[in-house]
Amino acid sequence: MKIVVDTNIIFSTLLNSNSTIGDLLFNSDTHFEFYSCSYMRYEIQKHWKRLKKISKLSDEQLQISYTQVLSKLKFINEEIIPVETWLASEEITKGTDIDDTDFVAMTKFLKATLWTGDKILYNGLKKTGFKKLLNTTELLALRTTRSKK
Helix, strand or coil: CEEEECHHHHHHHHHCCCCHHHHHHHCCCCCCEEEECHHHHHHHHHCHHHHHHHHCCCHHHHHHHHHHHHCCEEECCHHHCCHHHHHHHHHHHCCCCHHHHHHHHHHHHHCCEEECCCHHHHHHHHHHCCCCEECHHHHHHHHHHHHCC
Protein backbone atom coordinates (compact mmCIF):
# COMPACT_ATOMS: atom_id res chain seq x y z
CA MET A 1 0.00 0.00 0.00
CA LYS A 2 1.33 3.42 -0.97
CA ILE A 3 1.43 6.02 1.80
CA VAL A 4 2.34 9.68 1.24
CA VAL A 5 4.01 11.09 4.35
CA ASP A 6 3.60 14.76 5.16
CA THR A 7 6.14 16.98 6.89
CA ASN A 8 4.76 16.81 10.44
CA ILE A 9 5.26 13.03 10.44
CA ILE A 10 8.92 13.54 9.52
CA PHE A 11 9.24 16.24 12.21
CA SER A 12 7.82 13.87 14.81
CA THR A 13 10.13 11.06 13.76
CA LEU A 14 13.18 13.31 13.93
CA LEU A 15 12.20 14.48 17.40
CA ASN A 16 11.52 10.96 18.70
CA SER A 17 12.37 7.99 16.50
CA ASN A 18 11.24 5.62 19.29
CA SER A 19 7.66 6.91 19.15
CA THR A 20 4.72 5.15 17.49
CA ILE A 21 5.29 7.35 14.45
CA GLY A 22 8.96 6.34 14.29
CA ASP A 23 8.00 2.70 14.73
CA LEU A 24 5.51 2.90 11.86
CA LEU A 25 8.02 4.58 9.55
CA PHE A 26 10.94 2.29 10.37
CA ASN A 27 9.16 -1.04 10.83
CA SER A 28 6.41 -1.26 8.23
CA ASP A 29 8.34 -2.26 5.10
CA THR A 30 6.26 -5.40 4.57
CA HIS A 31 2.99 -3.44 4.69
CA PHE A 32 3.57 0.04 3.28
CA GLU A 33 5.62 1.95 0.72
CA PHE A 34 6.28 5.46 2.01
CA TYR A 35 6.51 8.42 -0.37
CA SER A 36 7.08 12.12 0.04
CA CYS A 37 7.84 15.17 -2.06
CA SER A 38 10.56 17.75 -2.43
CA TYR A 39 8.42 20.28 -0.61
CA MET A 40 8.82 18.22 2.57
CA ARG A 41 12.62 18.55 2.27
CA TYR A 42 12.24 22.30 1.87
CA GLU A 43 10.04 22.53 4.99
CA ILE A 44 12.50 20.49 7.07
CA GLN A 45 15.41 22.72 5.98
CA LYS A 46 13.33 25.82 6.69
CA HIS A 47 12.76 24.62 10.28
CA TRP A 48 16.20 23.02 10.83
CA LYS A 49 17.23 25.43 13.61
CA ARG A 50 13.96 24.83 15.42
CA LEU A 51 14.37 21.06 15.06
CA LYS A 52 17.89 21.29 16.49
CA LYS A 53 16.70 23.36 19.43
CA ILE A 54 13.75 21.09 20.29
CA SER A 55 15.63 17.82 19.74
CA LYS A 56 18.80 19.04 21.51
CA LEU A 57 20.78 17.16 18.86
CA SER A 58 23.93 18.49 17.23
CA ASP A 59 23.84 19.37 13.54
CA GLU A 60 25.66 16.11 12.78
CA GLN A 61 23.33 13.96 14.91
CA LEU A 62 20.25 15.55 13.39
CA GLN A 63 21.66 15.10 9.87
CA ILE A 64 22.29 11.39 10.56
CA SER A 65 18.71 10.97 11.82
CA TYR A 66 17.35 12.88 8.83
CA THR A 67 19.33 10.66 6.43
CA GLN A 68 17.94 7.55 8.14
CA VAL A 69 14.39 8.88 7.82
CA LEU A 70 14.89 9.79 4.16
CA SER A 71 16.10 6.23 3.48
CA LYS A 72 12.58 4.99 4.32
CA LEU A 73 10.94 7.26 1.73
CA LYS A 74 10.61 7.18 -2.03
CA PHE A 75 10.59 10.55 -3.73
CA ILE A 76 8.60 11.42 -6.82
CA ASN A 77 9.38 14.52 -8.85
CA GLU A 78 6.32 16.74 -8.49
CA GLU A 79 6.82 18.03 -12.02
CA ILE A 80 5.39 14.80 -13.45
CA ILE A 81 2.03 15.38 -11.71
CA PRO A 82 -0.52 16.64 -14.28
CA VAL A 83 -1.79 20.21 -13.99
CA GLU A 84 -5.37 18.95 -13.55
CA THR A 85 -4.30 17.03 -10.45
CA TRP A 86 -2.61 20.14 -9.03
CA LEU A 87 -5.71 22.26 -9.64
CA ALA A 88 -8.04 19.67 -8.08
CA SER A 89 -5.70 19.36 -5.09
CA GLU A 90 -5.55 23.12 -4.67
CA GLU A 91 -9.34 23.21 -4.55
CA ILE A 92 -9.28 20.60 -1.77
CA THR A 93 -6.62 22.34 0.35
CA LYS A 94 -7.53 26.01 -0.14
CA GLY A 95 -9.94 26.04 2.80
CA THR A 96 -7.54 24.27 5.15
CA ASP A 97 -3.86 24.74 4.29
CA ILE A 98 -2.77 25.54 0.75
CA ASP A 99 0.81 24.62 1.74
CA ASP A 100 -0.29 20.97 1.84
CA THR A 101 -1.36 20.94 -1.82
CA ASP A 102 1.85 19.07 -2.77
CA PHE A 103 0.95 16.16 -0.47
CA VAL A 104 -2.64 15.94 -1.69
CA ALA A 105 -1.52 16.14 -5.33
CA MET A 106 1.03 13.38 -4.80
CA THR A 107 -1.57 11.26 -3.00
CA LYS A 108 -4.01 11.64 -5.90
CA PHE A 109 -1.30 11.05 -8.53
CA LEU A 110 0.02 7.87 -6.88
CA LYS A 111 -3.47 6.64 -5.95
CA ALA A 112 -2.07 6.49 -2.43
CA THR A 113 -3.23 7.42 1.07
CA LEU A 114 -1.98 10.50 2.91
CA TRP A 115 -0.59 10.02 6.44
CA THR A 116 -0.73 13.18 8.52
CA GLY A 117 -0.45 14.09 12.17
CA ASP A 118 -1.83 17.57 11.50
CA LYS A 119 -5.30 17.54 13.08
CA ILE A 120 -6.40 20.73 11.32
CA LEU A 121 -5.41 19.31 7.93
CA TYR A 122 -6.93 15.91 8.71
CA ASN A 123 -10.28 17.38 9.78
CA GLY A 124 -10.28 19.94 6.96
CA LEU A 125 -9.63 17.29 4.30
CA LYS A 126 -12.27 15.00 5.80
CA LYS A 127 -14.81 17.85 5.52
CA THR A 128 -14.06 18.18 1.80
CA GLY A 129 -14.78 14.48 1.29
CA PHE A 130 -11.12 13.57 0.74
CA LYS A 131 -11.11 9.94 1.87
CA LYS A 132 -7.55 8.77 1.13
CA LEU A 133 -6.32 9.94 4.50
CA LEU A 134 -5.08 8.36 7.74
CA ASN A 135 -3.85 9.65 11.06
CA THR A 136 -1.22 7.76 13.08
CA THR A 137 -3.75 5.77 15.13
CA GLU A 138 -5.53 4.62 11.96
CA LEU A 139 -2.28 3.68 10.24
CA LEU A 140 -1.15 1.69 13.28
CA ALA A 141 -4.49 -0.16 13.34
CA LEU A 142 -4.16 -0.88 9.62
CA ARG A 143 -0.65 -2.30 10.08
CA THR A 144 -1.90 -4.45 12.97
CA THR A 145 -4.75 -5.80 10.84
CA ARG A 146 -2.40 -6.50 7.93
CA SER A 147 0.04 -8.28 10.28
CA LYS A 148 -2.66 -10.75 11.33
CA LYS A 149 -3.29 -11.87 7.74
